[in-house]
Amino acid sequence: MKKFDLIIIGGGRASNLALKVSKAGKKVALIEKSALGGTCPNRGCVPSKLLIGYAHVARSIKEASRHFIDASINSINVDKIFEETNKFVSQIDSSYESKFNENVEVFRGQGSFLSNNVIKVNEEELTAPIIVIATGTRPMKPEHEKAWTSDDLFPLKTKVPKSITIVGSGFIACELANFFSAIDVKTKLLVRSQNLLSSEDEDISKIFKSQFVNNVDILFDTSINKVNYKNNSFELELINKNNEIQVHTSEALLYATGRKANTDTLSLENTSIELDDRGFIKRDKFFETSAKGVYVVGDASGIHMLQHAAAYEVNHLAKYLLKEISEALSFKYMPHAVFTEPEIASVGYSEKKAKDLQIDYVTSTTNWSASAKAMASRLEYPRTKFIVDPYTYEILACHLIGPDSSTMMHQILAVMHIDNDIRHLKDMLYIHPALSEAILPAAVEVIGKIRKYEIKD
Numbered sequence: 001m002k003k004f005d006l007i008i009i010g011g012g013r014a015s016n017l018a019l020k021v022s023k024a025g026k027k028v029a030l031i032e033k034s035a036l037g038g039t040c041p042n043r044g045c046v047p048s049k050l051l052i053g054y055a056h057v058a059r060s061i062k063e064a065s066r067h068f069i070d071a072s073i074n075s076i077n078v079d080k081i082f083e084e085t086n087k088f089v090s091q092i093d094s095s096y097e098s099k100f101n102e103n104v105e106v107f108r109g110q111g112s113f114l115s116n117n118v119i120k121v122n123e124e125e126l127t128a129p130i131i132v133i134a135t136g137t138r139p140m141k142p143e144h145e146k147a148w149t150s151d152d153l154f155p156l157k158t159k160v161p162k163s164i165t166i167v168g169s170g171f172i173a174c175e176l177a178n179f180f181s182a183i184d185v186k187t188k189l190l191v192r193s194q195n196l197l198s199s200e201d202e203d204i205s206k207i208f209k210s211q212f213v214n215n216v217d218i219l220f221d222t223s224i225n226k227v228n229y230k231n232n233s234f235e236l237e238l239i240n241k242n243n244e245i246q247v248h249t250s251e252a253l254l255y256a257t258g259r260k261a262n263t264d265t266l267s268l269e270n271t272s273i274e275l276d277d278r279g280f281i282k283r284d285k286f287f288e289t290s291a292k293g294v295y296v297v298g299d300a301s302g303i304h305m306l307q308h309a310a311a312y313e314v315n316h317l318a319k320y321l322l323k324e325i326s327e328a329l330s331f332k333y334m335p336h337a338v339f340t341e342p343e344i345a346s347v348g349y350s351e352k353k354a355k356d357l358q359i360d361y362v363t364s365t366t367n368w369s370a371s372a373k374a375m376a377s378r379l380e381y382p383r384t385k386f387i388v389d390p391y392t393y394e395i396l397a398c399h400l401i402g403p404d405s406s407t408m409m410h411q412i413l414a415v416m417h418i419d420n421d422i423r424h425l426k427d428m429l430y431i432h433p434a435l436s437e438a439i440l441p442a443a444v445e446v447i448g449k450i451r452k453y454e455i456k457d
Helices: 015-023 039-043 045-062 078-090 092-097 171-182 202-212 307-321 351-356 405-419 423-427 435-456
Strands: 006-009 028-032 104-108 112-115 118-121 124-127 130-133 137-139 163-167 186-190 217-219 222-230 233-240 245-250 252-255 259-261 294-296 336-338 344-348 362-367 383-388 395-401
Touching (some): 015 028, 015 104, 015 307, 028 118, 039 078, 039 092, 171 336, 186 245, 202 351, 202 395, 233 252, 336 405, 405 423, 405 435
Parallel strands (some): 006 028, 006 130, 028 104, 130 294, 163 186, 186 217
Antiparallel strands (some): 112 118, 118 124, 137 259, 336 344, 344 395, 362 383
């Protein structure tokens, strides 16, 4: 049996944990069944955003008439787009492994528990006083063996389809539908309900839907009743809420209907590690599971299923294990973005959630017309929505929809992180006429409402 100071199962964000602990002279075993780097750089956020870059350029040309410019696209080399993306993905694994020193031993294979402190991988048994589970999640299995999930796109091993049907209404479905439709792959998005991005604030998701339907062909209240695959094509029998049937064909079928934990691969029945009712691993405030010395970070815990959250947790756990800190990590906020057109960025509660929690709040929604840079886009839909505590001026939530929302959100996040008081956004000096200047009237308006609220009280 090989002995280590630390065993890590999952070589995604936790690769950085291996790096930091090994530099402190500790012996680390890093187990990865696929490519080092994990989902984000290999199959998720990074390559998908590279694709969206191409979509953004294509849409800008297609919508040039909004700026009184007559422009057209002669051709789009979709094969080259995926070739370049595949080239990037192919370099991820080796770039991660090249960072490790002699204290890190990488095991390529599926790790599983024989007991609380013994791991089996490739017929070898490993043990360590500290074990970290960072196994992430995987897409829900498609309903047809020939259908894809997002994992099948990176690297894309087949010819780029001329047509694709995408099932789902969340951010993965919307981002991919936006990309494929922008590069002129005939795209159909199937949505079971009338809603897109239903986890977003209701006002924002309504604006999003009103704009997104202009770019992507969507069938709402529709699901797949039957799937046939023949002649390298899918023949789909679709049914809507009125039980009306129609037949639709496409070369590719992609399901983006959610993700599940990889904990079922770990043989946790051999341990005292407890799972929640969704199959994610329970942990305490120090990320420790019910098995002493076994920790879990990232998506495997099912708490904050975002790459930036996983990276933050890994960084904190490294400091904790190396005894540089003794405090538990408490997230002040958890922002996210949806990289479509329109782009969305959000932090904090939706208004519905604030109501359900019976929180006192003041809200305002303003357009971006105060910014000449925003006006230059010639888009009318961009909005800022604030939800604020009327007694403390604390920002409970901010929701942005419009170009570069994910970048603009960091101005709000800085205030929330340092001293969460929206009056800082009103009092600060803005570069004129930058896009971020659109935040100023939003802050002014909600502060005005708070003052009226105080007078009324």
